Amino acid sequence: MQHFGWFLGAGFGVQGWGDPTYGIGYDWKKPTVYQEASREFERAGFDLFIIEDGVTVPDTYGGTAEVNLSTARFVPKHDPLPLVPYLLQATERLGIVPTLSASFYEPFTAARLLATLQHFADGRLGFNVVTSGSDIAAQNYGLDKQIEHDRRYDRAEEWVQVVRALWRSWDQDAVLEDIAGGVFADHTKVRTIDHKGEFFQVRGPLNTVPLPSEPVMVQAGASGRGQTFAGRNSDVVLALASTPERMRTYRDGIRQVAVEQGRDADDLKVLFVVQPIVTANAEEAASVREKRRTLTQASIDEALQSVSYLSGVDFKKFDLDAPLPEITTNSNQGTLDNFVKSAPAGSTVREILQARAEKDGLAIIGTAGEVAAHLGELGEAVGGDGFLFTGQVHPALVHRTLDPLVPELRRQGILRTELGDGGLRANLQDF
Ligand SMILES: Cc1cc2nc3c(=O)[nH]c(=O)nc-3n(C[C@H](O)[C@H](O)[C@H](O)COP(=O)(O)O)c2cc1C
Incomplete structure (x- = not known):
């Protein structure tokens, strides 16, 4: 399960x-x-x-x-x-x-x-x-x-x-709601936390x-x-x-x-x-895969704006056909790492995008x-x-x-x- x-x-x-x-x-x-x-x-x-x-x-x-x-x-x-x-x-x-x-x-x-x-x-x-x-x-x-x-x-x-x-900061039994006794909450069961x-x-x-x-x-x-x-x-x-x-x-x-x-x-x-991308049959699945694997300007922009947003690094400044230089970030490190390691070290941005497109990702x-x-x-x-x-x-x-x-x-x-x-x-x- x-x-x-x-x-x-x-x-x-x-x-x-x-x-x-x-x-x-x-x-x-x-x-x-x-x-x-x-x-x-x-x-x-x-x-x-x-x-x-x-x-x-x-x-x-x-x-x-x-x-x-x-x-x-x-x-x-x-x-x-x-x-x-x-x-x-x-x-x-x-x-x-x-x-x-x-x-x-x-x-x-x-x-x-x-x-x-x-x-x-x-x-x-x-x-x-x-x-x-x-x-x-x-x-x-x-x-x-x-x-x-x-x-x-x-x-x-x-x-x-x-x-x-x-x-x-309140004990579970702090609230008495004791109408006969006239006590709503027991003050000994509610404490400051004094966090410094x-x-x-x-x-x-x-x-x-x-x-x-x-x-x-x-x-x-x-x-x-x-x-x-x-x-x-x-x-x-x-x-x-x-x-x-x-x-x-x-x-x-x-x-x-x-x-x-x-x-x-x-x-x-x-x-x-x-x-999950649910298709009616195997032919439709093949056509969805094929479409996802074809890089277009729109799909390149989509992928690069996403990694730029998540990593805080502007991927537009890299030449698509030059090896991606070593980069670090103060933002989402895991996301950046995942992106860079999608293809062998020294790959170009386009090769990384193609490798990611081939793999179906999530x-x-x-x-x-x-x-x-x-x-x-x-x-x-x-x-x-x-x-x-x-x-x-x-x-x-x-x-x-x-x-x-x-x-x-x-x-x-x-x-x-x-x-x-x-x-x-x-x-x-x-x-
Ligand atoms: C599946 C998933 C969902 C996330 N959702 C959000 C979110 O809603 N808002 C946000 O600011 N960051 C979100 N993040 C970013 C994480 O909170 C975290 O900052 C990111 O994974 C980077 O962490 P790292 O530097 O430890 O790798 C998400 C990350 C993942 C993987």
């Missing part, structure tokens, strides 16, 4: 731009389309729905936002937090996971917001912690540039400690009531420091890896970090992002039966814990993917038939 979920890489942003069904019967700016998708995920037996976020109009690629704005890539997007109550209202058991930046939310603000939402959610809330690597994001929050990569993680680590300490750390100074206590359970922490650190942060603190790790061997190595590494921290490795679920292309069988085999080879489908949640894509695939995943015996009602953490611990 595997856990399944959906990672909305476009965030609360444009859904379906470029698809012939764009905008038909839905408006990406309003909650309804996400509510409908959530109901589909819950019906399917998925554990969670993760919503990406970012706070910039990316203009790294060629020093202009032209490609991003004209193709609606990574921008525009709404803030995912106000969407959460709508998604909770539309569903009963699905875990809802908005993204939140530890670099830009004060820990008290985050702890209070998430505590409030967790009360609405009855234990179904998670939060995807990111550190927002780009300088242009930092410049929206009073900084000239983003702080150094590993220090950003040190700071995020302290941020998580403070948030959790605030959640624990390297990055934060927070008095506490939190001014909400104890949480039904702590929100599930999700993280996607891929660099060495990122993996340590995730292994120490996360309940779920969002991971990108393109081969079963890399998936297994990554999962083993993260679990090892968790064990070194005295955690039970099975408390941490590593979920790999995949993109895509699993085939009939529903083939995709389900592939996921079953992949799950066996990796040894657990499950997968996150990625894609925009416009109705055509959700139905095109889930309607044929869910019955096949059930037939394979890898997708549960029912979610429990004990909240996201309990569902994740079912297996």
Whole structure:
């Protein structure tokens, strides 16, 4: 059995731009389309729905936002937090996971917001912690540039400690609601946290009531420091890896970090992002593959704006047909590394792009039966814990993917038939 979920890489942003069904019967700016998708995920037996976020109009690629704005890539997007109550209202058991930046939310603000939402959610809330690597994001929050990569993680680590300490600043039995005795809460069970750390100074206590359970922490650190942060603190790790061997190595590494921290490795679920592309038959699958393998100016721009945005390095400045020089970044190191290593050292940018196009990347292309069988085999080879489908949640894509695939995943015996009602953490611990 595997856990399944959906990672909305476009965030609360444009859904379906470029698809012939764009905008038909839905408006990406309003909650309804996400509510409908959530109901589909819950019906399917998925554990969670993760919503990406970012706070910039990316203009790294060629020093202009032209490609991003004209193709609606990574921008525009709404803030995912106000969407959460709508998604909770539309569903009963699905875990809802908005993204939140530890670099830009004060820990008290985050702890209070998430505590409030967790009360609405009855234990179904998670939060995807990111550190927002780009300088242009930092410049929206009073900084000239983003702080150094590993220090950003040190700071995020302290941020998580403070948030959790605030959640624990009320004992579970602090609220008496003793009407006869005239006592609402026992003041001896509510304490200041008096945190004075390297990055934060927070008095506490939190001014909400104890949480039904702590929100599930999700993280996607891929660099060495990122993996340590995730292994120490996360309940779920969002991971990108393109081969079963890399998936297994990554999962083993993260679990090892968790064990070194005295955690039970099975408390941490590593979920790999995949993109199922369900076709009617083998001919259609072959034609989808062929199309993806043919580099065009549009596909080159699409791939390079994406790696430019994620790494903070302008890939437009490199000659497509010259070997890619050695580059480093203060932003997403794992993403950059993954891109560069797609082809042998010394390859040109075009060769890297071609190698990536040949490999299908995160895509699993085939009939529903083939995709389900592939996921079953992949799950066996990796040894657990499950997968996150990625894609925009416009109705055509959700139905095109889930309607044929869910019955096949059930037939394979890898997708549960029912979610429990004990909240996201309990569902994740079912297996
Ligand atoms: C699947 C996945 C989803 C991510 N989602 C977000 C996101 O919503 N917002 C964001 O700012 N960063 C996001 N990131 C970036 C990560 O939070 C992290 O910064 C990145 O993996 C780089 O970490 P590293 O430097 O440790 O490799 C995501 C990364 C991955 C792999």
